[in-house]
Amino acid sequence: MSLTASIPFETIGVAVFALTGALMAARKGMDPFGFALLATVTGVGGGTLRDLLIGIRPVFWVGDPSDVLVCLLVAGIVFALGPKRVAALDGGRRGRALLWADALGLALFAVGGTGKALAAGVPALSAVALGTVTATFGGIIRDILAATTPLVLRHEIYVTAAALGAAVMVGLQWLGLDAFTSAAAGFTAAFGLRALAILRGWSLPAFPQRD
Secondary structure, eight states, rough: HHHHHHOOOHHHHHHHHHHHHHHHHTTOOOOOOHHHHHHHHHHHHHHHHHHHTTTTTSSSSHHHHHHHHHHHHHHHHHHHHHHHHHHHHHHHTTTHHHHHHHHHHHHHHHHHHHHHHTTTTOOHHHHHHHHHHHHHHHHHHHHTTTOOGGGSSSBBSSSSHHHHHHHHHHHHHHHHOHHHHHHHHHHHHHHHHHHHHHHHHHHHOOOOOOO
């Protein structure tokens, strides 16, 4: 049994990232179609690019549309909650619900994407890159469609956290640890670094702007 079959990292990640898309749609005051669109592209975007790069046909959600149904269900629930409940969930100066859901989805997709890449037989370095792509691409699409600067283009530690989780997972499997332990350690590393960045305001150094 493969990692992705025995540990539903990707399925959980789809639901969590769909939640971030729906919360973004709520912030932007979108209609139900907007909620469904942002939730779906965020939930399946990273995995779609990964499967295309690996050459998996059909792409995971085409062969089994259950993940798309999960995204639509999440979008419907968030829309049905109404403005007051969503504001209470995602309120505050920094929109904590969206930040933390995004951090959780990032870590889940980093290990889920890496596991699927390894199962496809790609080299270790490529698996790290594909895990990072899986974890970040859906959020990029979400932010672009919502006319928001993507997190990956800000100074925040974001892609670095995904890459760390993927690298930890690959490294531990190379050392002979089992898939579950390696994935759990990779998840912990990715989520832990992203959480510390959120809580302590950590960011990467930026190159000085020029006029």
